[in-house]
Amino acid sequence: MRACIQGTILIWACLVYMQLLAPVVVEILKQALEGCPPAAPGADVIITPALLLKEAAYNAVGAANYDLHDYIDFKSWLVNLKAHLPLQT
Numbered sequence: 845m846r847a848c849i850q851g852t853i854l855i856w857a858c859l860v861y862m863q864l865l866a867p868v869v870v871e872i873l874k875q876a877l878e879g880c881p882p883a884a885p886g887a888d889v890i891i892t893p894a895l896l897l898k899e900a901a902y903n904a905v906g907a908a909n910y911d912l913h914d915y916i917d918f919k920s921w922l923v924n925l926k927a928h929l930p931l932q933t
Contacts, residue, residue, distance in 0.1 A: 851907045858908040866915040869904055873916070876901040 858865055880894035889895075905912060 851903075854904060854907045855911075858911040862911050865908075866912060869901075869908065869912065870915050872897070873901045873905055 858869075876894070876898040880892070880898040883889060905916065909918070
Protein backbone atom coordinates (compact mmCIF):
# COMPACT_ATOMS: atom_id res chain seq x y z
CA MET A 845 0.00 0.00 0.00
CA ARG A 846 2.88 2.35 0.78
CA ALA A 847 4.33 2.01 -2.74
CA CYS A 848 0.89 2.71 -4.22
CA ILE A 849 0.51 5.88 -2.18
CA GLN A 850 4.04 7.05 -3.04
CA GLY A 851 3.39 6.46 -6.74
CA THR A 852 0.09 8.32 -6.58
CA ILE A 853 1.68 11.31 -4.87
CA LEU A 854 4.52 11.35 -7.38
CA ILE A 855 2.14 11.22 -10.35
CA TRP A 856 0.00 13.99 -8.86
CA ALA A 857 3.07 16.14 -8.14
CA CYS A 858 4.31 15.62 -11.70
CA LEU A 859 0.96 16.64 -13.12
CA VAL A 860 0.86 19.82 -11.07
CA TYR A 861 4.56 20.75 -10.89
CA MET A 862 6.08 19.09 -13.98
CA GLN A 863 8.14 22.10 -15.07
CA LEU A 864 9.75 22.23 -11.63
CA LEU A 865 10.10 18.50 -10.99
CA ALA A 866 11.18 17.20 -14.40
CA PRO A 867 14.68 18.74 -14.34
CA VAL A 868 15.19 17.41 -10.81
CA VAL A 869 14.07 13.89 -11.75
CA VAL A 870 16.28 13.95 -14.86
CA GLU A 871 19.28 15.11 -12.82
CA ILE A 872 18.72 12.41 -10.19
CA LEU A 873 18.47 9.81 -12.97
CA LYS A 874 21.75 11.03 -14.51
CA GLN A 875 23.49 10.88 -11.13
CA ALA A 876 22.12 7.41 -10.49
CA LEU A 877 23.24 6.11 -13.88
CA GLU A 878 26.72 7.58 -13.48
CA GLY A 879 27.10 6.43 -9.87
CA CYS A 880 25.93 2.86 -10.41
CA PRO A 881 26.91 1.33 -13.75
CA PRO A 882 25.41 -2.02 -14.74
CA ALA A 883 26.92 -5.02 -12.98
CA ALA A 884 28.87 -7.57 -14.94
CA PRO A 885 26.81 -10.61 -15.95
CA GLY A 886 26.99 -13.24 -13.23
CA ALA A 887 28.48 -10.86 -10.68
CA ASP A 888 27.16 -10.80 -7.13
CA VAL A 889 24.90 -7.83 -6.52
CA ILE A 890 25.95 -5.71 -3.57
CA ILE A 891 23.30 -3.35 -2.25
CA THR A 892 24.88 0.08 -1.94
CA PRO A 893 23.46 3.59 -1.55
CA ALA A 894 24.21 4.14 -5.26
CA LEU A 895 22.14 1.08 -6.19
CA LEU A 896 19.25 2.23 -4.00
CA LEU A 897 19.36 5.68 -5.63
CA LYS A 898 19.27 4.03 -9.05
CA GLU A 899 16.26 1.94 -8.05
CA ALA A 900 14.45 5.00 -6.70
CA ALA A 901 15.25 6.97 -9.87
CA TYR A 902 13.98 4.14 -12.09
CA ASN A 903 10.78 3.94 -10.01
CA ALA A 904 10.21 7.69 -10.27
CA VAL A 905 10.79 7.71 -14.01
CA GLY A 906 8.55 4.68 -14.43
CA ALA A 907 5.72 6.23 -12.44
CA ALA A 908 5.90 9.57 -14.26
CA ASN A 909 6.96 8.31 -17.69
CA TYR A 910 4.04 9.87 -19.54
CA ASP A 911 4.81 13.30 -18.13
CA LEU A 912 8.57 12.96 -18.68
CA HIS A 913 8.45 12.11 -22.38
CA ASP A 914 9.50 15.68 -23.28
CA TYR A 915 12.51 15.49 -20.95
CA ILE A 916 13.85 11.95 -21.43
CA ASP A 917 14.57 10.19 -24.71
CA PHE A 918 13.16 6.84 -23.64
CA LYS A 919 13.89 5.09 -26.92
CA SER A 920 17.66 5.66 -26.81
CA TRP A 921 17.77 5.05 -23.05
CA LEU A 922 16.05 1.68 -23.40
CA VAL A 923 18.22 0.68 -26.37
CA ASN A 924 21.35 1.47 -24.33
CA LEU A 925 19.91 -0.32 -21.30
CA LYS A 926 19.13 -3.40 -23.38
CA ALA A 927 22.76 -3.54 -24.54
CA HIS A 928 23.83 -4.08 -20.89
CA LEU A 929 21.33 -6.85 -20.14
CA PRO A 930 22.45 -10.43 -20.54
CA LEU A 931 20.53 -12.29 -23.22
CA GLN A 932 18.85 -15.52 -22.23
CA THR A 933 18.88 -18.22 -24.86
